[in-house]
Amino acid sequence: xxxxxxxxxSRELVAALExxxxxxxxxILDQIAGLRETxxxxxxxxxxxxxxxxxxxxxxxxxxxxFAEHDIxxxxxxxxxxxxxxxxxxxxxxxxxxxxxxxSEELGSQADALSAKWGRFLDREMPLDEFKALSQEITLxxxxxxxxxxxxxxxxxxxxxxxxxQDITGQIIRRVIDLVQDLETSMVKLISISGRKSSIAKNLxxxxxxxxxxxxxxxxxxxxxxxxxxxxxxxxxxxLGF
Amino acid sequence: xxxxxxxxxxxMRRIIKNLLKDLGFTNTVEADDGKSALPILEKGGxxxxxxxxxxxxxxGIELLKAVRTNPDxxxxxxxxxxxEAKREQIxxxxxxxxNGYVIKPFTAATLKEKIEKIFExxxx
Numbered sequence: 420x421x422x423x424x425x426x427x428x429s430r431e432l433v434a435a436l437e438x439x440x441x442x443x444x445x446x447i448l449d450q451i452a453g454l455r456e457t458x459x460x461x462x463x464x465x466x467x468x469x470x471x472x473x474x475x476x477x478x479x480x481x482x483x484x485x486f487a488e489h490d491i492x493x494x495x496x497x498x499x500x501x502x503x504x505x506x507x508x509x510x511x512x513x514x515x516x517x518x519x520x521x522x523s524e525e526l527g528s529q530a531d532a533l534s535a536k537w538g539r540f541l542d543r544e545m546p547l548d549e550f551k552a553l554s555q556e557i558t559l560x561x562x563x564x565x566x567x568x569x570x571x572x573x574x575x576x577x578x579x580x581x582x583x584x585q586d587i588t589g590q591i592i593r594r595v596i597d598l599v600q601d602l603e604t605s606m607v608k609l610i611s612i613s614g615r616k617s618s619i620a621k622n623l624x625x626x627x628x629x630x631x632x633x634x635x636x637x638x639x640x641x642x643x644x645x646x647x648x649x650x651x652x653x654x655x656x657x658x659l660g661f
Numbered sequence: 662x663x664x665x666x667x668x669x670x671x672x673m674r675r676i677i678k679n680l681l682k683d684l685g686f687t688n689t690v691e692a693d694d695g696k697s698a699l700p701i702l703e704k705g706g707x708x709x710x711x712x713x714x715x716x717x718x719x720x721g722i723e724l725l726k727a728v729r730t731n732p733d734x735x736x737x738x739x740x741x742x743x744x745e746a747k748r749e750q751i752x753x754x755x756x757x758x759x760n761g762y763v764i765k766p767f768t769a770a771t772l773k774e775k776i777e778k779i780f781e782x783x784x785x
Contacts, residue, residue, distance in 0.1 A: 576680075576683065576769050579676055579679050579680070579769075580676065580766075580768065580769055582672050582675075582676055583672075583673065583676055583765060583766045583767070584766070585670065585672040585673075586668070586670040586672060586673040586744070586765065587744055587765055587766060589670060590715065590744060630714065630715045630720070630745060631745060631746075631747050631750070632715060632744060632745065633744035633746075633765065634744070634746045644747055644748055644749070645746045645747050645748065646746045646747075646748060646751060646764060647746070648764075649763065649764055649767065649771050652746070652751055652762055652763075652764055655748060655751050655752070656751065656755060656762060659752065659755045661755065
């Protein structure tokens, strides 16, 4: 289009010059210059857009390298911590159960033995000497029961506390899912920029959780700005007058 | 003594509920975030609040602030049980008027100690 305009204007210019029409020739020259300027601006516009896209893709590149250098290794550490926590919880639970099963078995067999003897006593089949021994056994059984039931209670509490892993690991996994979503969004943006369709990525912005969440050792405690134990928390609070 | 337990993880609510039962507190109610906790508190009758921090909808710190600005609830003892462990967060909770702060994972003994400490202060 531009070239056709230029060609016809040039022809008009030659015609005007041949007719010695100076005013007409000047006007045509102005038109040609205007045409050149428009072309220049269009080219400038194209270059600006290209520069902008390149800058955007650079910043996404930087974000992706941030993912690669920092966030992905962090996520790996977090997931390793999840494995460690779930393993610890499972072991804590299994150990408690392994300790408790013999205790309850022992209690059961003691009760069975006593119950059989008690039956004989009720049926008046027990001589006095044997009954005296039975009374002592019963006293001993009550004492043992108290010790055993305390053991069972503390074991059950241990099993109860071990289930806390579900909350902590749930929070950590949620964070890793957010990270994967972020990474996906950046990848889609990068792909759409190279395909010059930057509108696709807009719907994919991940929802961010602003709170720092559970402390993963080796990941979140590098800066030294977290309380690593309940003792730390208590010290901090008491320094605040608690 | 009626205690409200607020946590978005139902497993954690069950753990705290059972620990409290063990300590002799059998009257508990539950909520899964600040938004559902506040109406329960406003209805009255709750003597003690145990809350997580990080919850969808309304967080524990927002709930704590709402409690302290409500004249009917301003003196309600609040224990925070949370995985949030940044020093600035603990300070923020202290400034918002928390009565105790326990970080997860915690032990039964820690929870017991903090609760007893809070009640000692109230009684004394």
